[in-house]
Amino acid sequence: MSLSRSIALIGAPTDIGAGHRGASMGPEALRVAGLAEALRERGLEVHDTGNLLGPYNPWLPPTDGYRHLAEVVDWNRRVMDAMGEQLKAGRLPILLGGDHCLGVGSITAVARHCRETGKKLRVLWLDAHADFNTSQVTPSGNVHGMPVACLCGLGPDALVNLGGSSPAIQPSEIRQIGIRSVDQGEKRLVKEYGLDIYDMRFIDEFGMKRAMEKALEGVDADTHVHVSFDVDFLDPAIAPGVGTTVPGGPNYREAQLVMEMIADTGRLGSLDIVELNPAFDDHNRTGLLAVDLVESLFGKSTLMRD
Numbered sequence: 001m002s003l004s005r006s007i008a009l010i011g012a013p014t015d016i017g018a019g020h021r022g023a024s025m026g027p028e029a030l031r032v033a034g035l036a037e038a039l040r041e042r043g044l045e046v047h048d049t050g051n052l053l054g055p056y057n058p059w060l061p062p063t064d065g066y067r068h069l070a071e072v073v074d075w076n077r078r079v080m081d082a083m084g085e086q087l088k089a090g091r092l093p094i095l096l097g098g099d100h101c102l103g104v105g106s107i108t109a110v111a112r113h114c115r116e117t118g119k120k121l122r123v124l125w126l127d128a129h130a131d132f133n134t135s136q137v138t139p140s141g142n143v144h145g146m147p148v149a150c151l152c153g154l155g156p157d158a159l160v161n162l163g164g165s166s167p168a169i170q171p172s173e174i175r176q177i178g179i180r181s182v183d184q185g186e187k188r189l190v191k192e193y194g195l196d197i198y199d200m201r202f203i204d205e206f207g208m209k210r211a212m213e214k215a216l217e218g219v220d221a222d223t224h225v226h227v228s229f230d231v232d233f234l235d236p237a238i239a240p241g242v243g244t245t246v247p248g249g250p251n252y253r254e255a256q257l258v259m260e261m262i263a264d265t266g267r268l269g270s271l272d273i274v275e276l277n278p279a280f281d282d283h284n285r286t287g288l289l290a291v292d293l294v295e296s297l298f299g300k301s302t303l304m305r306d
């Protein structure tokens with residue numbers, strides 16, 4: 001990415017798709033951890049557009065397999081519009097979630113931008129979970145477990161068709177990294193749709209370097225790379241501030257390598273930082289770690305080679 005490219009921060013303070021309250025405080029925790037200042041230090045121009053407004057969380061049980069579907073759709077529409085607006089203005093948007101259901105709005109906007117500008121899309125989904133559930137197989141009804149399925153055309157019409165056409169993306173445009181929790185019915189769907197997943201078993205056996213080389217294969221000058229960074233991707237030992245921790249995730253060095261290898265492509269075009277939950281955190285430690293990793297994603301390196 002060119003250093004003159006300006007960045008727009010978009011806060012979406014909601015936990016409407018999550019199973020625990022508190023991701024709604026994520027945007028402010030990222031600001032308090034110094035996200036904008038850290039990016040400016042990298043020589044980037046940063047516009048903090050503030051927080052989007054959306055419906056409050058009624059905290060109800062699922063109906064027909066979804067919790068808060070109407071509110072989820074409402075938030076996602078606002079996120080899609082805000083991301084789309086910034087992409088159109090030539091800025092690199094960073095979505096400050098908020099829970100991961102917002103990936104539908106964010107990536108629908110990015111996919112449309114890629115179609116309009118003739119770019120190839122590569123989504124890098126950094127997560128402990130595949131987020132490929134449907135209302136039929138979900139164990140929870142929480143829509144943050146469903147965004148990848150929705151983007152691939154599987155889900156409620158209002159989300160699947162958020163951008164006016166469906167599917168928003170092809171399974172071949174996405175790579176998932178760090179996966180270690182996939183529900184039973186979800187596993188079947190992921191296989192059926194042929195998702196390209198570098199799970200923790202792959203990373204244990206072949207290392208993060210190999211996983212990222214494969215995940216980035218084919219990224220070229222015409223590719224827009226979107227990173228959807230679910231903070232629960234990280235091992236809970238270093239990142240306790242999330243609602244749905246799963247043990248056995250990438251450690252600090254592995255996470256840094258992921259970010260550095262993406263930075264090296266020079267093709268980062270948009271980013272989600274989601275699922276940071278200050279209610280579960282320890283003195284904003286996870287927020288600070290997320291900012292540290294995002295600095296690497298934007299090219300910061302403390303190593304001797306540059």
Ligand SMILES: NC(=[NH2+])NCCC[C@H](N)C(=O)O
Nearest residue numbers: 100129133140142144145244
């Ligand atoms: N983005 C997330 N944190 N997703 C967690 C999903 C957990 C579980 N698979 C579910 O569907 O309920």
Ligand SMILES: [Mn+2]
Nearest residue numbers: 100127131230
């Ligand atoms: Mn997720």
